[in-house]
Amino acid sequence: MFAILGITFPIYAALGLGYFLVWKGVFRQQDIKSLGAFVFNVALPGLIFTTLAQRDPVEVFQAAYVLPYLIGGLLNIAVCFVLFSLRGFDPMRRAVGIMGSTCPNNGFVGYPVMLLAFPEIAGVVLTLNLVVETLILIPICLMLMEAASADSAQPLGYRLRRILWNVLKMPTMMALMTGLAIAVLHLPIPAPVFRFTDMVAASAGAVSLVVIGGSLAGLPLRGNKSLAALATLGKLVIHPAIVALVAAGFAVTGLLDISPDIRTALILSAAMPMFATYTIFAQAKGHEGAASLASLSATILAYFTLNGLLWLLT
Template sequence: MIEVLSITFPLFAAIALGYGSVAFGLFSSDDMKVLGRYVLNIALPPLLFNAVAGRDLGEVLHPGYLLVYLSAGVATMLIGYVAVTLSGTGPARRAVAVMGMVVPNSAFVGYPALLLTLPDIAGQVLVLNFLVENVILIPLGLILLDLSRPRPGRTITGVLGGIAKDFFSRPFVIGLMLGLVVSVTGLPYPEPVERFLSLLAGSAGALALVVIGGTLYGLPMRGDRALAGGIAAGKLMLHPLMAAVAVAIYSVAGVVVLPDEFRQAAILSAAIPMFSIYIILAQPYGHDGIASIALLTAVISSFVTLSLVLWLL
């Protein structure tokens, strides 16, 4: 248990530091937004670039891991969708709930957790998680959200086009794509450039956790608490359970037998609380209160659930 706490304590101490820094006026909520943009737009792109550029493409794109992680996400979405539908929840809240159950905060919490537990593959796993989440899981959630609000003249093609345009304009996606180009072509880049990118990438981990804590301060706490609790439970328990089930089924069937470190990475990644822009995505539909309660509940509860997952692994 001491080994587990040596991993979880630094993570949640940094989150608590961020929360306290805003609560006691050292930083404002607006400051946290700026720091969050720094992590996403400045630190994360070189991190993803380095994770891909220095490796052979076949080594980076681990098909077995992608299959397991994607299967866990889709299974969680389906089970969550059915469960929330049977409870009589409306389409917008249903979409908000499903998205909250299935998309972890891989950049701000998942990557620091991987750095502490599986440092040798942390960057590679972040790339793989980002591919599944940003290419498939998040777009599926956005489609559900968009379809929950009928609009004349709207088409699935138009919705997908808007999602694709937004995706390819993100700095971290550009960094990832440039890394893939370097990996495929074998283009060399000077050591000073490599060190500069590594310097920026190294600033992501701790700052991301502080930003998460600061973001939690002052969140709106009005909404369906029962649904929010269900969303948090789905994210922290159902999603990692589905990852473990996917690992077991594919292994028994002989389809995919993941190395231990990638098996642990898949389950650990699924056990991370939901991504922070979840609240922003829910806001236009009037459910930012539910999203805020779910996020706060998940982050606080994950100290226990994440410790349990690490202990079981």
């Protein structure tokens, strides 16, 4: 148990530090946003570029990881669609709840956890998580939100194309495509370049946790408690359970050779709390209160669920 706390305690200590610094006024919310922009636009892209450019693409894009994570995420969207519909939520609240239940914070929280639990594969796991989430899961959730926006003056098709274009312009996606091109073409990159990107990437873990902790200090905590509770349940329990079942199905049938470390990384990745920009997307649709409640609740409760999963799986 002490070995497990050795993984989760530093993570939550850094989160608590970020919260404390904002609460005491050492950092302002604008400072936290600037640090978050650095992680999202510089550190994480540097990490993805380094991971891809220095490895064979076959080594990185492992079907044993991508397929269970992708299928588990899609099934989670379907299951949560039914659950939120049965609870009587309108289409927009349902879409906000599905996004919170499906899109984990693997960039800011998941990567530091993997770095401590599985340092050898942490970069690969982060890259594969962001590929599946950024290219498929998040766009689907955004499309559900756009489809629920009946009052928009713009055609739905135009809004969906804009979502896909914005995804492709993200720094993480540009780093992914650049790193992949270098790996496929076997382009020689000078060693000082990799040392620079390694140095930038090394800052991602600690800074990202301080950012998440600091951002929690300024969240508005008034909203639909029922929506927030169900989204928290979906993110911390339903999503990892579905991914675990999918991985077990592939392993039992022999379709994929899933190692114990990959299985654990899959389930832990799905068990992370909501991604950092969840409240921003929800705010644009008028539901930032429920999203904030869900994010805070999931981040706090994840301390216990992650400890439990690490105890069961490792």
